[in-house]
Amino acid sequence: xxxxxxxxxxxxxxxxxxEEMKKAMYDAELGDDVLGDDPTVIRLQELxxxxxxxxxxxxxxxxxxxxxxxxxxAVGEGKAVLMEEKCHIFHFEAANISRIAGSLPRTLxxxxxxxxxxxxxxxxxxxxxxxxPETTAITLENTHNIWGGAILSxxxxxxxxxxxxxxxxxxxxDGARVFNAAVAQKIDVKEITRYFDSIMFCLSxxxxxxxxxxxxxxxxxxxxxxxxxxxxxxxxxxxxxLAAAGIVALDKMVHRLAEDHVRAKKLAEQIIDVPGIxxxxxxxxxxFVMIETESMEAASFLEQLAEKKVWALPLSRDISRxxxxxxxxxxxxEQAARAIKEVMSR
Ligand SMILES: Cc1ncc(COP(=O)(O)O)c(C=O)c1O
Numbered sequence: 001x002x003x004x005x006x007x008x009x010x011x012x013x014x015x016x017x018x019e020e021m022k023k024a025m026y027d028a029e030l031g032d033d034v035l036g037d038d039p040t041v042i043r044l045q046e047l048x049x050x051x052x053x054x055x056x057x058x059x060x061x062x063x064x065x066x067x068x069x070x071x072x073x074a075v076g077e078g079k080a081v082l083m084e085e086k087c088h089i090f091h092f093e094a095a096n097i098s099r100i101a102g103s104l105p106r107t108l109x110x111x112x113x114x115x116x117x118x119x120x121x122x123x124x125x126x127x128x129x130x131x132x133p134e135t136t137a138i139t140l141e142n143t144h145n146i147w148g149g150a151i152l153s154x155x156x157x158x159x160x161x162x163x164x165x166x167x168x169x170x171x172x173x174d175g176a177r178v179f180n181a182a183v184a185q186k187i188d189v190k191e192i193t194r195y196f197d198s199i200m201f202c203l204s205x206x207x208x209x210x211x212x213x214x215x216x217x218x219x220x221x222x223x224x225x226x227x228x229x230x231x232x233x234x235x236x237x238x239x240x241x242l243a244a245a246g247i248v249a250l251d252k253m254v255h256r257l258a259e260d261h262v263r264a265k266k267l268a269e270q271i272i273d274v275p276g277i278x279x280x281x282x283x284x285x286x287x288f289v290m291i292e293t294e295s296m297e298a299a300s301f302l303e304q305l306a307e308k309k310v311w312a313l314p315l316s317r318d319i320s321r322x323x324x325x326x327x328x329x330x331x332x333x334e335q336a337a338r339a340i341k342e343v344m345s346r
Contacts, residue, residue: 006067007332009312012177012260012287012325015208018146020252021245026146032237033059034230040240044247047161050213052199056222059213059243061234063088063176064304066215068096069228071139073172073221074198077102079208080173082123084110086146086260089139089174090172104133114146114156117163123169135171138163141182142175142192146315149264149288149323151181154191161195175201176213180286183257197221206287206324207249211242225278256326263333264324270337276344289322290315291340301343308339 005009021066029040030344041059049057062064067089074126074308075081081097083090085107097105106123109113124135138160146148164171175181182189193199198217200248203209215225228237236242268284271291277291291312293301299315305312322336 005309005333006017007310007328009310009322009324009328009332009336010090011205011313011323012206015206015326017210018208018253018326020247021248021270023207024244024248026242028099028240030063030238031237032081034083034235034237036276037164038238038240038243040247041243044243046251047213047247047250049216050212050282051189052201052216053160054193054199054216055219057216057315058222058229059083059239059246060205060213060215060229060234061211063174063200063202063213064093064096065234066213067093067139067172067174068100068232068287069215069225070172070200070217071097071103071137073224074137074172075101075103075182076136078104078133079136080104080106081137081139082106082108082115082120082135082169083139083229084108084113084115084144085145086110086113087139087141087218088145088176089141091146104181106135112150113141113152115160119205120160120163124163125168126167135169137172137175139172140196141174141176143181143288145176145288148283148290149180149286150283151184151285154185154187157195159193170198173194173199177201177202177205177286178256179254179314180206180257180261183254184261186285196310203246204248206260206325207246209242209249209252212246214246220225241260253326255286258323260326260328261285263328263330264289264322266330267304267322267324267336270333271340274341274344278342287324289324291322293344294314304343304346305336308335308342310339
């Protein structure tokens with residue numbers, strides 16, 4: 001059961017650190033990470049790089065900062081990056097792609113996060129022209145947030161990466177929840193990350209660390225990333241205290257994501273026949289359940305659920321997003337399903 005008897009499905013960011021994380025934070029060996037000698041941060045960065053199959057990694061305060069640094073380094077000022085039209089970098093990152101990276105986001109439509117290869121091809125401009133920004137990068141999101149935790153297939157990633165190689169484009173992954181994608185597909189995360197030059201993932205979402213994300217990639221890229229992180233105010237000192245929780249997150253919290261996926265399916269199954277709502281079971285691929293309320297606005301639906309101690313967030317006028325995570329147990333699923341049935345029978 002979540003905090004204070006509330007079943008909190010707003011996001012997997014609400015997860016509280018485990019007891020093991022708190023102990024690791026208390027015991028962490030510390031240094032000054034801006035000076036580069038915090039041993040716990042170094043350990044986390046090495047562990048993350050190894051798990052993703054990349055040369056190096058850097059600990060950053062948030063996923064937004066990780067993506068912003070990647071865009072600034074990979075795309076370049078006045079250049080264009082191809083991205084999916086509902087992606088987080090475009091919608092939810094305070095316009096950093098334009099205000100900090102100085103780049104053009106060329107947004108394209110997709111099938112649940114997968115931009116058709118032909119459409120990507122049509123939007124690659126590599127020969128310099130006066131009036132069309134040169135395309136230098138592609139960024140994808142896996143799992144995809146607005147598309148309800150959708151997974152991008154390995155075949156698709158392979159095809160995009162071949163296209164990128166052919167055209168000398170940098171490939172970045174917004175993998176805030178890439179471990180959910182790997183666990184759901186029962187594969188090592190490297191099977192996904194091998195198709196990308198850089199990857200950002202969040203320790204502070206379903207992996208339950210209190211703060212922090214990782215940006216991984218080639219050694220030189222990460223060396224430059226340290227400079228950009230500092231310029232954005234992301235240089236932190238005895239931050240081994242937070243990195244210690246990140247190490248536990250990576251070592252202990254990945255395999256359990258499968259439980260969240262099972263519970264998300266269970267919630268969807270329990271409400272599938274409730275009149276007035278629409279849930280697509282096949283689209284519950286990871287830890288998100290998207291509920292469309294056909295006859296009620298999401299805001300009103302969620303207000304009534306909140307009275308019954310069930311919290312979630314609206315995604316659009318009639319779609320509510322329920323995210324399952326470590327602090328959601330079977331009791332929360334029952335409580336949510338019951339509350340949804342009661343609200344819809346009023
Ligand atoms: C897909 C995706 N990318 C990036 C982020 C940004 O992470 P943060 O909230 O740590 O800045 C989020 C956060 O929800 C996300 O869902």
